[in-house]
Amino acid sequence: QHRPRVLSGIQPTAGSFHLGNYLGAVRQWVALQESHDAFYMVVDLHAITVPQDPAELRSNTRIAAAQLLAAGLDPERCTLFVQSHVPEHAQLAWVMNCLTGFGEASRMTQFKDKSAKQGADRTSVGLFTYPILQVADILLYQAHQVPVGEDQRQHIELTRDLAERFNTRYGDTFTIPAPYILKETAKIYDLQDPSAKMSKSAASPKGLINLLDDPKASAKKVKSAVTDTDTVIRYDAENKPGVSNLLTIYSTLTGASIAELEQKYEGKMYGALKTDLAEVMVDFVTPFRDRTQEYLDDPETLDSILAKGAEKARAVAAETLATAYDRLGF
């Protein structure tokens, strides 16, 4: 088959996905499985770069997989698996570690940001080398494209550099991947602080929509979203970030264009927009949550889906690793 291959992963750390994860990433994954040969994984190896409780990690990994299925990933149309089920990730990561310069790894800005927050003594070497594990994740599958947010661009550049370095030293082995920056994608902002992106590490839980929370609680958060003292419902990210964020969410969840929404709410109050969006949110979140719960209530089916996914993934990963090992002299 000649469809370009994509590879993407999501961390299992928070349990519930938030609205930004869904609208900014997972929704595009669902679309890409139609046009691409798509590999998607729950990156549990990446989760232990910071301390994790084992029982929670195990549970969160399953919850993440269940949510991906609930969002519409179809194991018949994509390869869905858990990273730790495919041992080749850690094996190729070691090879890539040995190919990376210390200075080169030290330039990764995400590490600088995260380690600065944690302090040097609490920062693991795993967090430092995690972009190199990401390199292995991508190269194992010979991915052509990697759908990521803008914040991951530097890691894709590292992936390209290391693939080229290996190919030059040892012979053509890896496909050079291109970033597939999800720019048509909605960036979702915190409902209480629309200058910050919605994140699991939100300052106030009221700003964060978790998809597995009670839909009524999410409706309430929409209704108490921070807006501005103006009264016009118009998209203007700079001067009206709160209202613009609500319009973005409304538009991406319903498919209505921003222009259509501006027209619909012409002359109306913010309360009307919030009430309607709260309803849209409940209509989206309720079936998503129910479907996720159905997968979690049927562990045999979920295990079997993930086992089959790991088998499909391993077939590709093992072949790539065997070639790389052979070229290295193993």
Ligand code: ADP
């Ligand atoms: P967080 O920022 O909450 O820690 P992650 O880094 O785990 O979330 O993000 C997982 C995926 O979700 C990434 O592809 C990221 O680009 C996307 N994503 C996260 N937050 C947002 C947001 N507020 N808007 C759009 N996409 C987002």
Ligand code: NA
């Ligand atoms: Na992030």
